[in-house]
Amino acid sequence: MKEKPSILFLNKRTKPGMKFIVFSLMIFLLSMGLSIVADPDQYFNEKVEKLWDLDGKDKNDISIEVKTANGVTNPIPIYLSQFKPLAQEFQILPQAENTITGKYGTEITIPANAISLPGNFRKGDIIILELIEVINPLDFITSGVDLTYTDARGKNHIFESGGMFKINASYYSRPLRVKKGAQLQVKMPILRSNPGNMKVFRLDPIRDAWSSLGDEAPVPPGGDPEIPFRYFSGIPDFEWHNFDYPNPNTGCITGEIEPVIKNPPYTVIVTGMDFRGATVRNFNTGEFAINTLKDKNVKIIVMDDKGNLGKTDEIKVSTKEFFLTKLTQKSECMNIGTIKIEKIPPSIRQNRGEFLKYIGLKDDISP
Incomplete structure (x- = not known):
């Protein structure tokens, strides 16, 4: 009589050592599947956490290319990359209000406890802020950021900029976000050859498009009256922002x-x-x-x-x-x-x- 086949082709003639290996493999795969199904969010989070080396280095070293709503980029000429606006680094305690000032005079104010912190953050630790200012003509050429804007009706505009900046925050190289409902404040020096009143736009990195945050506001009293500034108090998150007049002409x-x-x-x-x-x-x-x-x-x-x-x-x-x-x-x-x-x-x-x-x-x- 022929011997009936069994699972994974195990039968009486299968060597004991092979049976042990096969059953061990089955148990391992079953346990992995159960753990993923039991708590898929925890499994995903653990996998994400392993991508981050908490000594301050991102193991993937992923770079993000800035795009516009039209799916095009502003390439940086290779021989001009040495002139691109560089990130300036600041260390802050997130539990306190902080104001940082860039080399061109841009001021960013971060309210106390406005930044969402990871679970492994320890009280007294610092976080790193990075600020990029785009003010001079060569900065715009080498920023890698396109200034084409398409409004809700599909009309194309090109920005006349009153200054652009990018701010990001990180904890041991891990990107951070602004808490929902919190808002940063910004003051930028007023450039020559710019229209009077401007709007503030944010580059949404998910939609690859500029979105309007509203009109600039009057500068609060105080400070140096000799230096004219543009002011806005409703920055909801990090990334690129721009004081602009979206010119349809x-x-x-x-x-x-x-x-x-x-x-x-x-x-x-x-x-x-x-x-x-x-x-x-x-x-x-x-x-x-x-x-x-x-x-x-x-x-x-x-x-x-x-x-x-x-x-x-x-x-x-x-x-x-x-x-x-x-x-x-x-x-x-x-x-x-x-x-x-x-x-x-x-x-x-x-x-x-x-x-x-x-x-x-x-x-x-x-x-």
């Missing part, structure tokens, strides 16, 4: 690139001269088309991947309102002709002052 510029040698991609930068903001895009051919604001003064800078550079004089964008998308034609854009890329000495690229002088920009506030 958009325009478009197109042209051709004459390279030293063909080294695509080419990075094309349109930077405002009578407003603060920059649009940066990469192009894989010798033709480009890029959005900006109509009837505004701008400069266009082109770089290849070898650090060679081309630039225009200050030009006035046409008064024709247009916004280039995948569904519209670049023939509607203002054609500025050809921009010739030239070799520049490394000493110019490596020195902020020399580079600004070469491209015809200057800092509003000395870094």
